[in-house]
Every structure is written in C-alpha cells, then in structure tokens.
Amino acid sequence: MHTRLFGTSLLALTLAAVLSAACTKSSENPGATGTSGTSAGVRVSHIDMGRSLTADKTINDKTDSFKPNDTIYASVLTEGTAATATLKARWTYQDGQAVKESTQTIAPTRDARTEFHISKPDGWPTGKYTLEVFLNDSSAATKDFEVQR
Amino acid sequence: MGIFDKNDDKPPESRPDFSNVSSGGSSTAPAAPQATDPIGAGKTYVVVKGDSLSKIAQREYGDANKWRTIYEANKDLINDPDLIYPGQELKVPGA
Numbered sequence: 001m002h003t004r005l006f007g008t009s010l011l012a013l014t015l016a017a018v019l020s021a022a023c024t025k026s027s028e029n030p031g032a033t034g035t036s037g038t039s040a041g042v043r044v045s046h047i048d049m050g051r052s053l054t055a056d057k058t059i060n061d062k063t064d065s066f067k068p069n070d071t072i073y074a075s076v077l078t079e080g081t082a083a084t085a086t087l088k089a090r091w092t093y094q095d096g097q098a099v100k101e102s103t104q105t106i107a108p109t110r111d112a113r114t115e116f117h118i119s120k121p122d123g124w125p126t127g128k129y130t131l132e133v134f135l136n137d138s139s140a141a142t143k144d145f146e147v148q149r
Numbered sequence: 150m151g152i153f154d155k156n157d158d159k160p161p162e163s164r165p166d167f168s169n170v171s172s173g174g175s176s177t178a179p180a181a182p183q184a185t186d187p188i189g190a191g192k193t194y195v196v197v198k199g200d201s202l203s204k205i206a207q208r209e210y211g212d213a214n215k216w217r218t219i220y221e222a223n224k225d226l227i228n229d230p231d232l233i234y235p236g237q238e239l240k241v242p243g244a
Contacts, residue, residue: 057177084181089174097164102172105181112178118170125165 042080042108044087044133044140049074057113064145068123074131074143076114083107088134089116094127196237202230209241218242 050059051070059075066072076087085106091099100118116131124147132142194205202216210218220230222240227233 057175078178086181087176089172091170093165093167095164097167099167100170100172102174104174104176106176106178107181108178112176114174114176114178116172116174118172120167120170122169 042078042082042085042135044076044135045079046077047074047131047133047141047143048077049131049143049145053115053117057115064143066124066145066147068126068147068149070124070147071117071119072124072145073115073117074133076116076133076141077111078106078108078114078135079111081109086134086136087114087116088137090132090134091118092130092132093125094129099129192241194239194241196233196235196239198235200233200235202227202233205239205241210243 048059048062050061050063050073051066052060053073053075054060057075059073074089076089078085078087085108086103087106088101088103090101093099102116104114104116106112106114126147126149128144128146130142130144133140194209196205202219203213206216206219207213216230219239219241220227222242226237226239233239
C-alpha cells in the first residue's frame with residue numbers, strides 16, 4: 001500500500017517537473033516571430049529576416065535560409081513609443097561563437113521598424129545561426145536561421 | 150603506435166573566423182539623442198603623440214589640474230592616468 005502510494009507520488013512529481021521544464025523552455029525562447037520583451041512603453045513584437053529590404057525597412061523576400069554570399073537582413077518591429085530605446089542585435093554561430101553585435105538607439109514615436117544587417121566578404125560558413133535581439137539590455141526575441149550551399 | 154595515437158592524423162577542427170563580418174542598420178524611428186553626462190554635453194578628444202591628461206585638461210578646460218575629470222570619465226579606457234595612447238578617443242565632459 002505504502003509502496004503503491006509512494007510510486008504514484010513519485011510519478012506525479014516527475015510529471016510536474018517535466019511540465020515545469022517545458023514551460024520554462026518555451027518562455028526562454030519565445031520563437032522566431034513570437035511576442036517578446038517589453039521595456040517601458042515599447043516592445044519588440046516581430047522579427048523578419050531576408051536578403052533585401054524595402055524603403056520602409058520591411059523585408060522584401062522573407063526567409064530563414066541563406067546562401068554563403070548573402071547579406072543577411074533582420075527587420076525588427078517595435079510597438080509603442082519611448083524617449084529612448086536601445087535595440088541590440090547579437091548574432092551567434094551554432095557553436096556559440098559570437099558573429100557580430102550591433103546597437104541602435106532610437107526614439108520611436110509610433111510603431112517602428114529597425115533593420116540590422118550583416119555580411120561576410122569571404123562567405124558565411126554553412127550551419128545554424130541565431131539572432132537575439134535585446135531591448136534596453138533585456139533579451140526580447142530570438143530567431144534561428146541557417147546558411148546552406 | 151599506441152591506441153592513443155589513433156586520432157593524431159586528423160587535422161584539428163578549426164572554428165570559423167568571423168572577424169571580417171561587417172554590420173549596419175537603420176530605423177524608421179528617429180535616432181535618440183545621445184546621452185549627456187551630468188557635467189554637460191562634453192566632446193570627444195582623440196589623443197595624439199605627446200599628450201597627457203593634464204595637457205588635454207589644460208587645452209580643454211584651461212586648467213591642467215582638471216585632468217582627473219577626464220580620467221574619471223574614461224576609466225573604462227584608462228588603466229593608468231599616466232599612460233594614454235595616440236588614437237584613444239576620450240570623453241571630455243563639459244568641454
């Protein structure tokens with residue numbers, strides 16, 4: 001009796017731990033285009049990626065798969081206003097190595113698009129990459145992409 | 150040849166070099182005004198050969214004794230106030 005009760009409790013605890021871990025994981029990585037960080041009156045709501053931009057900083061040809069010689073563009077949509085907001089783009093390679101980091105300080109008076117782009121004259125190594133966008137030094141959104149031949 | 154020599158012929162796996170990556174960006178939002186320090190807007194001064202903090206203070210403030218103001222504003226760049234290097238960009242608060 002005691003053994004059965006103990007077994008059932010252990011099973012319930014394990015299940016709770018697994019569910020808790022799953023929930024933590026999903027909130028750590030809000031996803032490619034998911035809603036994310038808020039800071040003061042502005043928040044990052046969306047990231048698109050592609051190979052070229054329009055004049056209003058939206059992506060012309062959305063993709064998350066690039067060729068080694070592409071210039072890689074990310075267009076970050078922010079909603080809201082702020083006297084000052086700092087957006088930082090941190091690009092990393094699959095092994096965790098930093099590729100590039102750049103920052104823009106903006107004063108959005110309405111929803112705005114901020115673009116970041118990177119290029120590599122001798123071509124990108126193939127593999128998986130991650131772009132993490134920070135709003136006022138807090139991680140606001142991530143987006144995974146890859147470079148293929 | 151021992152068993153531990155087995156992998157010696159493999160070339161070491163090299164990490165990709167991202168040192169030549171260039172980046173840029175722009176926004177539809179206006180650029181925020183640059184942050185100002187409490188003393189004033191200040192400016193940036195590029196160190197040239199023969200400079201010292203007191204010489205820069207004399208030139209910028211008319212008072213060589215104000216070198217510490219420059220030092221305090223650039224502690225992230227300057228380890229030793231007696232040692233600055235040509236090409237360093239120093240913030241000169243309130244100048």
